[in-house]
Amino acid sequence: MDLALPYTMEQYFVNPNPDPNYAHSSNLAPSSSDFMLSDYLILDDISVDNQESWSQSTESSEKANYSHVNHGLSYGATSKNNNNIKCRNVIKRNKTEMSSRIAFRTRSELEIMDDGYKWRKYGKKSVKNSPNLRNYYKCSFEGCGVKKTVERDRDDSSYVITTYDSVHNHETPFSNCYTQISSFLNSDS
């Protein structure tokens, strides 16, 4: 099993490149300078059909304009048992700004997954239509404005939905550690 790690996934899927011609899939061909681009990365055996159940910002028009992409990759979280992940990447652009957001859903009993970065919790809220609380985190690295939210899937509490906002401007402080762990997991499969 080719098991990568969450921080690697973020580096792979989030687009820090403002070039409008950028696409991490050949299926994506933006034609306007003012567009919203979304794609859904379905990993392992999670179907496309239930994506509405976990993605609050999903819009039907987005799905109609851009095809779903399966990169044929699978990822683990902090445990080899946590490798059912559905991933969604959203690259939003308009005339004045660009932001990158990635969300993925993980089957996990733990809400806090070690992705190699150091996070500081700054808020917790209950959200409408969900019995679960949403937790808000900021990257603790000085000058890094990356945020993430963590909440349990409102339809299946065995899943955790993690949304990353923006891109780290620094290396993970534990990259060496993760490299070693990844090597260990690969050799164990």
Add this chain to the structure above:
DNA sequence: CGGCTTTGACCGGCGC
């Protein structure tokens, strides 16, 4: 004592 979490208050966007 420093860093972190908790939690109520506050703010801004959006729909009606």
Add this chain to the structure above:
DNA sequence: GCGCCGGTCAAAGCCG
């Protein structure tokens, strides 16, 4: 304009 809602702030408390 008003109320709802999601996101953020900041003071207080906790913990190593």
